[in-house]
Amino acid sequence: MRIREQHFTTEEWEQRVGAEFRSMRLADGRDQAGLARDAAVSLGALRHLERGEGSTLRTVIRVARALGREDWLDALAPAVTVSPLDLMRERRTPRQRVYRERGGSA
Numbered sequence: 001m002r003i004r005e006q007h008f009t010t011e012e013w014e015q016r017v018g019a020e021f022r023s024m025r026l027a028d029g030r031d032q033a034g035l036a037r038d039a040a041v042s043l044g045a046l047r048h049l050e051r052g053e054g055s056t057l058r059t060v061i062r063v064a065r066a067l068g069r070e071d072w073l074d075a076l077a078p079a080v081t082v083s084p085l086d087l088m089r090e091r092r093t094p095r096q097r098v099y100r101e102r103g104g105s106a
Helices: 010-027 032-039 043-051 057-066 070-078 082-093
Strands: none
Touching: 010 057, 032 043, 032 057, 043 057, 043 070, 057 070
């Protein structure tokens, strides 16, 4: 049995991510003002993030780091171990030339 993948809209993802940040903050026993200060973001920016009302990548990174969740950032941008260009070069077949006979027409 195959599990159907869920496709979320951008707004739904914002809500989910914001709710997760709020849960992490509460689990850590912190208030919004303290986390905003520790993350070096405005209180309004943190509130927008937690409500899923749009946020900058900078705010997401700063809040994730302040909560000690760099693992989230690693999951978003894993280290590339194989170069896509190297893969393309490996798959390339050798170039073949078409030669025309030179000389006069007979």
